Ligand code: NAI
């Protein structure tokens with residue numbers, strides 16, 4: 001086993017109104033390398049006073065700063081420049097991301113490419129937002145204008161740290177909003193590196209502020225702040241519910257992406273090799289710390305036993321290792337907290353179902369929050385391991401008999417983020433597509449995500465959509481303008 005080289009402890013401050021500032025409490029929190037369990041950074045904590053400062057800076061930038069005068073073209077160029085910085089600095093960013101989150105370096109490099117593509121996409125979209133003319137009677141003119149919502153509070157998770165920052169910042173900047181972004185306290189580092197470039201790419205002070213701290217303090221203050229117009233959140237359903245309640249006091253717009261328990265459905269006629277591979281990829285990529293993880297694997301009874309065996313056999317090949325090793329396919333989980341949470345589900349799973357492979361900590365690691373890729377089978381869809389989001393490399397395999405039962409089980413969940421179906425029969429494939437209650441459905445694949453296509457869930461997986469023009473919509477208000485063309489007085493009174 002190899003470990004990552006000992007890292008120097010860096011310090012980061014918050015980025016508010018174009019300045020690097022310490023928290024008003026002067027407190028910092030530690031950020032870890034989950035492979036070595038060592039502290040790699042100390043980051044300034046933002047308390048409610050600091051959040052207030054950031055929100056006020058964003059408000060001032062929105063209401064009266066030069067940002068309000070920038071053209072859509074200018075906003076697009078800012079995003080193109082940001083994309084260029086990310087591309088130029090991909091080795092540094094990917095290494096920092098892998099070190100801080102535990103994800104394999106190769107995956108972190110893909111993430112950085114997606115970050116840059118996201119900035120480019122919204123850079124291009126910035127000047128393609130248009131209003132419309134409404135078909136009112138001939139004696140009037142009615143048109144709609146699209147205007148930025150204002151100040152957006154953006155709270156993101158730790159599984160795709162910089163990518164989630166890009167998904168939030170890019171459409172907001174393109175739309176002309178101002179932002180207060182709060183990265184996850186486990187993984188703030190790449191977003192803070194991004195902050196280094198905000199001024200030089202042309203963002204005036206206050207347009208993008210990045211503040212750090214735990215959710216219950218920093219995030220909660222952002223959600224409650226009366227000067228914030230919208231909250232965009234990605235994270236747990238539990239916190240999503242807290243946010244909706246708190247945001248109700250100021251009637252903020254809210255968009256939520258809350259993960260799920262997505263079904264990955266395999267019919268007996270699926271391409272065998274692709275299916276076995278796709279079942280593993282769907283649930284084990286990024287250590288299973290994926291909101292759309294195919295964590296419920298539904299397999300038709302005709303192939304069930306053989307399929308579980310084949311999955312277990314192939315899962316043995318998954319190379320666990322240090323995040324910075326290029327052949328690593330699975331790194332440690334992000335934090336001790338997540339390791340403990342996933343471990344408790346492993347214990348539960350051993351009671352609720354049968355174990356095909358895994359179920360604990362891999363023996364070869366003396367340090368680091370590593371968990372074995374784990375496959376539970378003969379899982380009842382009402383078991384907790386089939387209903388609750390585990391967010392680790394843990395698959396629950398459930399047998400089914402025929403299409404009707406597959407659909408029933410697939411939809412029998414409070415969540416509805418994603419789903420996938422594997423079959424060679426296109427009639428069956430599209431029937432299942434239409435029947436599944438989820439925001440993203442893959443056919444004969446699971447997980448590919450493109451900035452051009454919408455992302456978001458049904459049911460308790462949240463509301464609102466990210467990516468594509470849909471993602472931009474969530475940062476825009478619609479103003480209707482009525483122009484009277486008739487000079488005769490109304491004559492009503
Ligand atoms: P979390 O939902 O607590 O954290 C996500 C973000 O929300 C972080 O930035 C955090 O600081 C912030 N936050 C936490 N409490 C808050 C509050 N009261 N007000 C405002 N912001 C708050 O997620 P956590 O605890 O890291 O992970 C718990 C579980 O959540 C995971 O096991 C997984 O099931 C799920 N999760 C889902 C994600 C997704 O992509 N949908 C991402 C991360 C976690």
Ligand code: MG
Nearest residue numbers: 215235236239
């Ligand atoms: Mg939490």
